[in-house]
Amino acid sequence: MRGRRVGDAGARGHVVRLRGVIVDSYRFLPRSFRPFYEGRGPFPGEADPVWAPFEKRLASAKIALLTSAGFHLKSSQAAFDLERERARPEWGDPSWRAIPSGTKPGKIGVAHLHINDEDLLADPEIALPARLLQQLVEEGVAGAAAEKHVAVMGYQDRSLKDxxxxxxxxxxxxxxxxGVDGLVLAPA
Structure with missing residues (x-):
């Protein structure tokens, strides 16, 4: 069975084995963040890790990207709420923005207090690899790229209620x- 879960994530500090691949949920989490997430156990109603097998062949699938870099379109979208985050540092704006595929770098703004935006503004492809995805489509690796991708602010309240x-x-x-079949998270 594709994507079959093996083992118990809760008992091993959120290390999960999926068909022979070990997934450590905390490997790249900054040490200062780990206490907020590590060992918290599942949310109410979650007995197992959330996992859905990818049923479609990638070569025929439509793929979208999701960046956590706080991207927005400077001319037509509000930036993420940095003022509230400055007032409440444990809070992160839970809203999202649609970023059209093919958006020129100069049209993208970044609103995120937890990352340095200099490199992202110079090359948004770092956090939203739309050109690379399009190249994979042209090579036949992926079936199609979504017309619009998704941008969020990655730093979020621990409860994730919103x-x-x-x-x-x-x-x-x-x-x-x-008609998107798969979503690739491009973390900032």
Whole structure:
């Protein structure tokens, strides 16, 4: 069975084995963040890690990208709420933005207090590799690229309440409307 889960994530500090591949959820998490997430156990209603097998062949799948770099379109979208985050440093704006595929670098703004935006503004491909995805489509590796990708602010409140109740369902509906089969997270 593809994507079969093996082992118990909770008992091993969130290290999961998926078909012979070990996934350590905390490997790249800054040490100062680990206490907020490590050992918290599943959220209410989550007995197992969330996992869905990828049923479609990549060569025939439509793929979207999700960046956590706080990207927005400077001319037509509000930036993520940095003022509230400055007032409440444990809070992160849970809203999201649609970024059209092929958006020119100069049209993208970055609103995120936890990352240095200099390199991202010079080359947004670092956090939203749309050109690379298009190249994979042209080479036949992926079937198609979504017309629009998704941008969020990666630093979020630990409870994820707004994400679970509002943001994630909105993003899922947006991706379904585009006929997206898979989503690639490009973390900032």
């Amino acid at each position: 994400w679970r109740e509002t943001t994630a369902p909105q993003i899922a509906a947006f991706l379904r409307q585009q």
